[in-house]
Amino acid sequence: MSLKTPRLDDRSFKDLVDEARARIPLYTPEWTDHNLSDPGITLIELFAWMTDIVLYRLNRVPDRNYVKFMELIGMRLHEAEAARTTLSFWLSAPQPAALTIPAATEVATVRTETEEAIIFTTDAPLEIKVPDLSHLMTSAGAEENRAFRMVNVPNLLAGTEAFAAFASEQPTSGDAFYFGFSNDVGNHLLGLELTVDKAEGAGIDPNRPPYVWEAIGLDLEREWVEVEVDEDTTLGLNTPGLVRLHLPAMRRTARNDQSAYWVRCRLDMTDTDSRYNVSPRIRKVSVAAWGGTVGATNVTTVREEVIGRSDGSPGQVFYLEHKPILARSAGEYLTIRREDGREERWQEVADFSSSQPNDRHYTIDSDTGEVRLAPALPQPDGVVKRYGALPEKGALLTMNAYRYGGGLVGNVAANTLTVLKTSLPYIQKVTNRVAAAGGRDAELLESAKMRVPHFLRSLNRAVTAHDFEFLAKEAAPGQVGRAYALRPPLVSPGEVKVLIIPFIPRLQGFIAPESLELPADVRSAIVAYLDERRLISTQLEVLQPFYQWVQTEVRIRVAPGHNPEKVQAAVEARLFDLINPLVGGADGEGWPFGRDMFASDVMAAVLGVPGVNFVRAVKLYPVTYDRREYLVGAEASEIRLPPQGVVVSYQHTVVLE
Secondary structure: OOOOOOOOOOOOHHHHHHHHHHOHHHHOOOOOOOOOOOHHHHHHHHHHHHHHHHHHHHOOHHHHHHHHHHHHOOOOOOOOEOOEEEEEEEEOOOOOOOEEEOOOOEEEOOOOOOOOOOEEEEOOOEEEOOOOEEEEEEEEOOHHHOEEEEOOHHHHHHOOOOEEOOOOOOOOOOOEEEEEEOOOOOOEEEEEEEEEOOOOOOOOOOOOOOEEEEEEEOOOOOOEEEOEEEEEOOOOOOOOEEEEEEOOOEOOEEEOOEEEEEEEEEEOOOOOOOOOOOOOEEEEEEEEEEEEEEEEEOEEEEEEEEEEEOOOOOOOEEEOOOOOEOOOOOOOOEEEEOOOOOEEEOEEOOOOOOOOOOOOEEEEEOOOOEEEEOOEEEOOOOOEEEOOOOOOOOOEEEEEEEEEEOOHHHOOOOOOOOEEOOOOOOEEEEEOOOOOEOOEOOOOHHHHHHHHHHHHHHOOOEOOHHHHHHHHHHHOOOOEEEEEEOOOOOOOOOEEEEEEEEOOOOOOOOOOHHHHOOOHHHHHHHHHHHHOOEOOOOEEEEEOOEEEEEEEEEEEEEOOOOOHHHHHHHHHHHHHHHOOOOOOOOOOOOOOOOOOEEHHHHHHHHHOOOOEEEEEEEEEEEEEEOOOOEEEOOOEOEEOOOOOEEEEEEEEEEEEO
């Protein structure tokens, strides 16, 4: 995105006139006629007009030079980024054949009297397949000692052979039964209609059954991932019912020498007293697809937009109708249609510095929508050199596709995208089960100026720890909240470990653990960007920090004359701000990595809240999060952190004395 010369002195002609008139009573109190017809007022307006011109021109000189310097060193403003999420589509009923939801299907928030609808479009086609169940087996015991027993799938589908869901005589943690599918059912809403012989599972809480559903996803480091259950009407496998699962993206693997896409139900009784007396017996299974999930972006797609005709001259400029424009994908490009009907696909470049006379190149300014063709410049020897090909006169220029939109407005909450803008058959409902994230407005000039020292220091090369931190943010603008490179002796010579905390748009109060997870695509983008700029001998790792959750209990006395409830709320808000990986710590730039937390830190922060007379006591509690629940530990005098650790707030109790 191109740099814009700012208007720094925003005082208008009217502001100058009003300021001069306001000084009249101070310097000449006998002057009481302030009407426009008064000669003195006329002189004030004249001088204000002249002052306005002088200030406008003089005050633009320093920043204009600064902008030109930024252009000279190759800096550009970061473009707007579009928020991303996933959209889940529910079918009104399972279909007998595969159903495809096309790419660019539009889903929006509800439009209100004060707010326009926010539109998201699907990134790719979503094919909802008919699941093909090819294998079913059970196992008993822990993962490392597992013995499998195969179940006859045709008999089970026909309801002529029952099997014990959990193979042990007395079901124990680790027992599981597996469904193997021959076709890829990743990102599907899978429905399992289970017919159970009879209610033999007495002893369990049917509302909190002691099992979890899991699938083998794409993550090679963590083989089984827990699956979100859309609904389970079997009351813990005690009655016939339907289980619907939101499956993640999956990969084919082998279990018991059988290759398939695997889903399993595993007993997990570690955190519950619920126990099966005997294993439930499943008589019949029916499988069906009830929907699917696909990625979506806060953009609107425009296709086949005609932007003008060529006049055959160099340096032609055309403009797209909508802006700001998002970074172009491989399928978004400029097409030149000659008068004889032939079409040419042209290539977008950042600039024309390396373009040869016959290269079909063009540039696009994402902020203004400007499409610029190659210029022709005179050389010192008098020859005019073309920096790219020129379309013939009369050729039609068409942008085959581009996407516009983006910004912070797209970071919508979960379950707010519910309006299907594109008419589709068999779709009952749609929503985003997770909040949208990653939306960012186009960078302002003031923000870009803050990056200049870091840009000059790194020169687009990653050598020092500061270089890696700065370039990690450059690799994924708007998606990295904080980057920190571990220093020796925490890492060996030639080794670099960069810790990344994702950008979180809403930082007020409690931060959900999933918001702190480093997305795989962001990590991949950072690794690829830094790999191109690091030394060949440097070993690079991009990781997420260790998060230590913290709970506090603070007892305070409110000063006389202050509202106790407001002071209590202000103290709680201050604690959430202090114990925060992005805006916490004493300097407000995030809790320092590896810096232990003490009760005195909390006391100092609370004493700075207006209305707090004194702090009587501070208690700290370390909290462990195991992906399903929080476990509060015993009171500690300090919270110890490893070098790669930061603290995060769990909850805070403020007691008024």
